[in-house]
Amino acid sequence: MSLLLVSLDITVLNVALPAMGRELGGGVSGMQWALDAYTLVLAALLMVAGSTADRLGRRRVFMTGLVVFSLGSLLCSLAPSQEALVAFRVVQAVGGSMLNPVAMSIITNTFTEPAERARAIGVWGAVVGLSMASGPLVGGLLVGSVGWRAVFWINLPVGLAALLLTLRFVPESRAPRARRFDPVGQLLVAVLFGSLTYAIIEAPHAPAARVVPVACVAAAALIGLLWHEPRRAEPLIDLRFFRSAPFSGATVIAVCAFSALSGFLFLSTLHLQEVRGLDPLHAGLWMLPMAVPTFVLAPLAGRIVADRGPRVPLLVAGTAMAAAGIVFAGFPGAGDAALVTGYALFGVGFGMVNAPITNTAVSGMPRAQAGVAAAVASTSRQLGATLGVAVTGAVLAHGLGPSSQAQTQAQATAMASRPAWWIVAGCGLAVLAVGALTTGRRAEATAARTADLLDHDKVAA
Template sequence: MCTAALIINVDNTILNVALPTLVRDLGATSSELQWIVDSYAMVLAGLLLLGGSLADRFGRRRFFLLGLVVFAAGSAGAAVAHSAGPLIIWRALMGAGAALTIPASLSIINDLFREPAARVRAIGAWAGTIGLGIAIGPIAGGLLLERFWWGSIFLVNLPVVAAGLVGAVLVVPESRNLAPQPADPTGAVLSVAGLGLVLWAIIQAPVDGWTSAPVVRAGVGGVGVLLAFVVWEARSSHPMLPLGCFADRRFSVAAAAETLGAFGLLGSLFVQTQFLQSDLAYTPLQAGLRILPLAGVLVVSAALSAHAVHAIGTKGTAAAGLAAIAAGLWQVSAVSTAATVYTDVVPGLLLIGCGAGLLLPTATNSVVGSVPRGDAGIGSAVNAVALQVGGAFGVAVIGSVLSTRYQSSVSAALAGHPVPEAAAHAIHGSLGGALAVADAAGGTIGPVVAHAARAAFMSGTGVAMAAGAAAAAGGAVLVLALLPSRPR
């Protein structure tokens, strides 16, 4: 079961390290980079609940295996994509595969480890594997990108998936809910459509303008569709998302805490990998090694989270995790200037990793442990939805805040310098595009463009990290106010 958690998180962090490479090789803009990351998270989040209910109904091991096969097919397609558009589509297929695998894996763990203390340890190991994936991903991505083309970061998924398939066939027992509810395809369509419209509006806003008609229509329409999803689920006799679960604060508040924690964690990784490579000129491998302290601290703190829960309770541990994430993001925000070097952001990265390690296993156990055993797939799916929605919105919101500030600042800095239209498009599209233009231009204008772009990027980083810190701090307050300290 940990194989699924490992490969899906390896894939996320490998991709982050590859983002500057995709700018160079595919000409991807900042908004396309956000979609390459978020198409996966959006489809995963939108289909997780359906995947969890189908696994409960038809067999958890069966859907675990099916999900791994679909994930492998998407990985193979992504490896041979020749432009950003097809890559976004293949990433969405990978998200569909993960949506079948992840809720099945966690619900199998919940079914096998029925004694609460054993379940806490098992979920701690599962969540710790997430940290291991974060640790392996950047380094594996750097090694692959130094020796092969960028598609190799997707092909590396295939042998790990094969190992998971063999292991599940040999040792994992089949389980299902003996009194399942019918599937809810209408709910699945509404959730995917609503999330997609809202994310499109957030990602496209820096390009078209936050008040432009397409952005406003998509944003309002997305909110309307999500409200329709809630109404449908409330009235359905077989809802994909049983809204009654949210009456239990162990479920609802812990899920909200995971969303806000993932918002800060994945949003910051999206920005920091670009900072390390595009601004500080590290190679992918060098950048991966510099993300390692965050991942290492995450693994250690995840392993210790059960002891923290025993000492200070679920409330105290989850709140401490969110507070540490907020403090780390704020520290990175405070030092984000044109003169920032790697050692300046290390304290913030360590705090973010420590906070995520404390938060994720604690909140996961609270969510999964609060639902009836027969609905383990739904509880597992909601837990994964909280993480993926938080991560998707973290990339979208933090990335869009960064893009808006970057474009505004670079435009102001270059106002007195006439730039050809194609070059201006590349400069405004991403920091990597701006540095490519600066290298090609040379002379006196090249250094001016490079300095302006780097300064604008770091200015945007400061504002974006502050937004993430505010979200995590709000989560800590929410947890302290509403989350029960210990399971009943």
């Protein structure tokens, strides 16, 4: 239910973006910040939220997250301005950061047998498909009948139900030995993500004198993180994890796949409502060909990973996502059949990619490190979601800047979107290439060596 809460919020909000933009203003960058304020804060806090849950109790932190997320949703529905909406999305993200990492920690520690865990992650990931199926429809119906503010109301009953079920069924648990808090590492991660996202979103319309220093801050934060983390006994991010080819591959694939997803949803919303002129409900209906294969294939991908490993699902995912981007980029004026094909292809790709990411990230890791590895994978997902909206939105905004006066708004948006669709296709190709390179026997051998190194260091300590 926590995954449904978070993923439903994203899919519902995408359908509401044009209506929110018309009422609150802010243009393309305003819509970008409405999405990225959430995913950015979520990415920055996921690691510390997971370690806090290990220390204070997973159920306690999980329930706190449900309350804060629901409160943030209520505040978002009351937002009087674009700035207030962004601030309340931050409140939502603080609560959201306490949900899925804790849920994943429960799964990885409950289902200890690899094949069983892969199947469980597949079922868990199918909820994303459910949110894709229901989110655009529910969002379109609410926006068309009540208004965009209603899309935040649906989080309240789901949050309340999840809270009551947690009280009833989830026992309290803690890690035998919680990791120490790394305030410097946490600050550097937040500065890196925040400054990088700001520089990308504001680059098309802000002066260089304002963007370049922020980009330099992002570079300095990255250098500081690479210098600081290896010097801590218990770092926020153990850089030795990246000696494992499957773990490194899962991290890169997560960034690329979720960049493709967030960019795809962002561009689709504008294409359907601004270019095709559809109302929110019909725009939501058009996303069903994407939602159905995602829902059906996510648990199937989990079973394939359990039986045959992650290679086949990743290759299928990368190929399908790249093909979907090419359909939209190469045929901007294509008819309904091409549109359905593009959505279905992307649904196949995303349905196959989620289970391999988490399973590959934690495979071969010592059980004590599985939660941390899963948290890094979750952080990579959210970073990818942030960058996808930031980059595709920036490319779109840049293309809209010099558009001809003779063009209609729909024509200008369609032409400006084409380079952004190629970026989505490129992300799919990256999933394909990295999936091919970081799976197989040689890659698994690097994971085994990394696990041995981590176990040896733990024994020595």
